[in-house]
Amino acid sequence: MSTSTRQRPIRLGTRRSALAQAQSGHVAAALEKISGRPVELVPIVSEGDTNRASLSEIGGLGIFATRLREALLAGQCDILVHSLKDLPTAIPDGLVIAATPVREDARDVVITRDGTPLHRLPAGAKIGTGSPRRIAQVRIRARRAEVVDIRGNVDSRLARVESGELDAVILAAAGLSRLGSETALQREELGLAEWPTAPGQGSLAVETTADAASDLRAALAELDDENTRLAITVERAVLEGLDAGCQAPMAAHAVVTGDAVRVRSVVYDPAGERRIGLDVTESLNRGYIRSHGSSNEADAADGATLTLAARELGISVARRLLEQGAADLVPREQPL
Incomplete structure (x- = not known):
């Protein structure tokens, strides 16, 4: 150079x-x-x-x-x-x-004034989010609440809770962490098993x-980071296989551990009346692939092979979701 x-x-x-x-x-x-x-x-x-x-x-x-x-x-x-x-x-x-x-925290966080859990918010409580996936999830978890479709940066959303205009907002934990946002408001981390998030979140x-x-x-x-790349490849392949846009009411979260990858994916009815989900664990055969390469060129080929295997897993999960009726729940992706 x-x-x-x-x-x-x-x-x-x-x-x-x-x-x-x-x-x-x-x-x-x-x-x-x-x-x-x-x-x-x-x-x-x-x-x-x-x-x-x-x-x-x-x-x-x-x-x-x-x-x-x-x-x-x-x-x-x-x-x-x-x-x-x-x-x-x-x-x-x-x-x-x-x-x-390396991926940050992939969870969603509920922000409230007093720490009331999402599922215990009273009838008519106003919960702010602009995500169709989160809207569908709120309608399942807090059926008596009112969802308010909002836009704006993190600080403006927090301010709407502080002022009492909203009772809660739902934000990505990673965004709060990267901004280093400090607030007296209370937060509830939503577990990924019950509340999976968008492909690639975090x-x-x-x-x-x-x-x-x-x-x-x-x-x-x-x-x-290879594990991050493989996990998000699986997640985005589920989205791709569903032929849905990145604002579709669906979630996919994958975790890579050794040779195994576990992916949880759910497609939601926007009204929160129905959902179709899968929880799949499969091997990427990383150990086998790695044992057959020693040069830089082989390492690059190994990475491409692993990425292809991850993508194929995600497409397979999407196919199974469609077979179970997910096509009726997600809008089709429109070209730019």
Whole structure:
């Protein structure tokens, strides 16, 4: 690597929201240590930042990613950092997800003023969320409550609970952690067994161009966590196999332990009247695959084989959900 290349900043494209800036800042700091190059944030305004309509009305599909990807392809930045749960399953030509860092807490959190558990909130309690999946889950767990469709950043949502406008909001635990949000409000962590979350929740995706410089790709590869990548590959393959958008009322959460991967997936009726779920554990044969490779090229091939096995598992789970009637519950994914 030449001296000029080593010193040229890596340009990281990011949304302007406080959470996006915080997420990008974590990745930038890690990448600076690995690459020895400065990383500068390039703020980009996405449609999701300017369109204040409900996510359920505008579909949610790619609303936070499209403008950023256009900037990346146009050479306005070198890499992007996304919340993986906001990414459509189809990756545009010319782009690759080069790294999925270690996953944060994938759970949802209920925020209230007094710590009343979600299922004990009184009739008429107002619970704020803009996610069709969370709306369906609330209608199952707190049937007497009223769901309020909301948008806005974390601080504005917390403020609506503090003021008494809402009795509770549901947020991603990872977002609260990355922002370092401090509040006197009470929180209830929702267990993933009973309350699975969106495919990729808690995970970040670092995206770059397919023809990015080899030294940049190598540095990004060091940010990648294999267990996270395999788990989110399974989850996103379930979403892909259902042919549903990333705002569909469905959940999928996978955990990789050794050679085994366990995936819990549920598809919800938006009204909360019906749900179809699967809890599957299968082997990825990682030990066998690893024993047949020793060179760098073999290691790369092993990673591709494992990723393919993870994707096939997710597609299989989706197929089984469809066979049980999930097609009647999820809206079909619409092209951009």
